[in-house]
Amino acid sequence: MGEHDIKDKHGEARLKIMDAARNVFAEMGFAGARMDEVARRAGVNKATIYYHIGDKKELYAEVIHQVIGNTTDRIEENIRRAATPEEKIMTYILTVAEAMDSNPQMPPLMMREIATGGGNLPDAFVLEDFARMIDLVKKVLDEGISSGVFAETAPLSLHLMVVSTLAVYKMTFPIRERYKDMAGDLILPGDKLVGPFAAQIGRMVIKALRRI
């Protein structure tokens, strides 16, 4: 522990580097990201990155860990406050949406990582975070199933559905924006998830989960 805290003492350079790296990796992907660009945005010399963190791979792993861990924490916390299984599902969906809204680097990082088959994922953290998340969903589903409101459903299916739908909606904003004129009312507006879109997805998911 005490290792992925924000930083103990004079971690200002480290913070600025991580912040810049998160954005650069999200925008350009691992291969597209440039160490020079990270240094430029962090307002730091490139060699400083190597001094504080390490090479490109280590920097990337650090970024992924930070983002995934942070989000999982939030969801776990919020879900506790809801009462019924249906409320818990809705809370879970809204919290994922909220996490993506307030942490816009998360969807692209996630999607790119998935697109590479997780090739750059550092085992250590990710397994833990990921398993924790699925387990969370499973518990809510089990509660709903045993109380008779939910039909039998695979937790992973549900989770993939929720996360991918929200992430893709978020990420397609520029594309939707670009083709707005031509497609008219077919195109949904906005890039905020929290609001009509997340609510609609929430309702659809709950309907899909219900017995009968």
Next chain:
Amino acid sequence: MGEHDIKDKHGEARLKIMDAARNVFAEMGFAGARMDEVARRAGVNKATIYYHIGDKKELYAEVIHQVIGNTTDRIEENIRRAATPEEKIMTYILTVAEAMDSNPQMPPLMMREIATGGGNLPDAFVLEDFARMIDLVKKVLDEGISSGVFAETAPLSLHLMVVSTLAVYKMTFPIRERYKDMAGDLILPGDKLVGPFAAQIGRMVIKALRRI
């Protein structure tokens, strides 16, 4: 037209190049893809790529066009054969699943493109293909809504949900495989979409769409 046919005459080099390029871009993304690697896999000198197709961007655009156009065609065709709106929705989902199963480069290409905000998308084709797809979904939904079986639903929401869920499931196969031992029954097996997974998603989506 006659321009995105497989090729008229001695298009063997072109075919091999496109085939290699599709795979390399799918595996490595645009920035990660190397022209030398494409040439190597195509069994062709690098300069031949520039002679037949053009630079990296043109090659990429060609690949995207081929993949998206091809898939949209298939869905449009298959959906015609279904009778009721519910059957059409199921057909639509199964066809997307089938397209992804038989064209495994599609999900990663799609996801990466979405993750970059469509930055590399060539306007010309994509707009057309994309609009066609959404319009298709809209017609099926409208039919179901006016006949009273479906509730009002945004076509784009539905489409994003279906496509992203299937793509993400497909792409998480290596990750799921990797963590199989630890997570036990939480992890769904297999990488084929057509079968239990697509069927389950189909059922869930239809339930979600139903009035009441």
Next chain:
DNA sequence: CCAGAGTATTTTACCATTTAGTTAAACTGA
């Protein structure tokens, strides 16, 4: 409180490699 030795951090300047793209020569078939 301070000199200055010692440590941590940052920067400059650089290298080796990779990579997109080009050129001009060689080859092929009609």
Next chain:
DNA sequence: TCAGTTTAACTAAATGGTAAAATACTCTGG
């Protein structure tokens, strides 16, 4: 011969990474 095609060889720029000098900071004994 000649247009179409392929190839080897090359270039220029970009890029990940490093070594060593320069700077900032900390801590000690006087």
